Amino acid sequence: MKTVKRKSVGTHFSMCVQPAFLVGTNNPDGSPNFAPITWISVTNEKDNDYLLVVSMFGTKTTKQNVKRTGKLSVNLVSTDMLGLMDYFGTHHAADEKKDGVPYSVCQGTAVDVPVLDASRWGYECEVAKAVETGDSTTFFCRIRNVQVDETVEVSDTFSIDLTKLDPVIYSGMYHSIGKRLGKIGDFSKP
Numbered sequence: 001m002k003t004v005k006r007k008s009v010g011t012h013f014s015m016c017v018q019p020a021f022l023v024g025t026n027n028p029d030g031s032p033n034f035a036p037i038t039w040i041s042v043t044n045e046k047d048n049d050y051l052l053v054v055s056m057f058g059t060k061t062t063k064q065n066v067k068r069t070g071k072l073s074v075n076l077v078s079t080d081m082l083g084l085m086d087y088f089g090t091h092h093a094a095d096e097k098k099d100g101v102p103y104s105v106c107q108g109t110a111v112d113v114p115v116l117d118a119s120r121w122g123y124e125c126e127v128a129k130a131v132e133t134g135d136s137t138t139f140f141c142r143i144r145n146v147q148v149d150e151t152v153e154v155s156d157t158f159s160i161d162l163t164k165l166d167p168v169i170y171s172g173m174y175h176s177i178g179k180r181l182g183k184i185g186d187f188s189k190p
């Protein structure tokens with residue numbers, strides 16, 4: 001490993017390597033709405049009770065829908081869904097109906113939310129807690145169901161081959177991931 005010579009660049013960078021998700025919600029008229037949200041992480045209450053941590057800023061419709069209903073789907077974006085995500089991210093439900101690109105949805109099986117048929121990994125969630133930080137709201141979301149592409153093997157969290165899910169990674173620009181490198185412990189053996 002080489003030592004990196006670094007420079008200080010200020011504090012205004014939000015660059016963080018983020019997987020891209022499309023968050024699905026119900027509009028007040030019952031129609032589905034989707035928006036890319038990449039400020040997403042996970043935490044754990046106990047045992048296998050995981051919470052998705054989803055942060056949204058401003059007054060966007062998606063955030064208002066989550067506050068009103070307490071329900072959302074969180075759909076992983078694969079590289080073949082990039083056009084869909086880019087469209088949803090550059091159009092606002094408050095300005096227009098977001099039906100300029102073809103896509104299909106189904107209803108969640110555990111939560112009444114729209115789930116994207118194109119997504120290979122989708123969570124159905126209910127908000128357990130919301131924390132306000134200035135213009136942003138961070139939702140701690142209880143996972144009620146996980147829907148996964150049938151062709152993806154999922155024996156446990158540590159077995160999932162991300163190259164099969166082919167996620168879009170965002171950090172200000174869109175990227176894809178490279179190779180599978182190994183599992184925990186593979187690189188610390190003497």
Ligand SMILES: Cc1cc2nc3c(=O)[nH]c(=O)nc-3n(C[C@H](O)[C@H](O)[C@H](O)COP(=O)(O)O)c2cc1C
Pocket residue numbers: 020033034035036037038039040055056057058060061062063085086088089090091092093094170
């Ligand atoms: C790649 C990408 C990632 C985004 N991530 C977030 C995010 O994490 N949190 C957020 O509040 N907005 C995020 N946005 C902005 C919303 O997706 C965008 O404002 C969207 O148009 C909102 O849709 P709506 O008005 O229908 O809710 C992101 C946009 C893009 C393109």
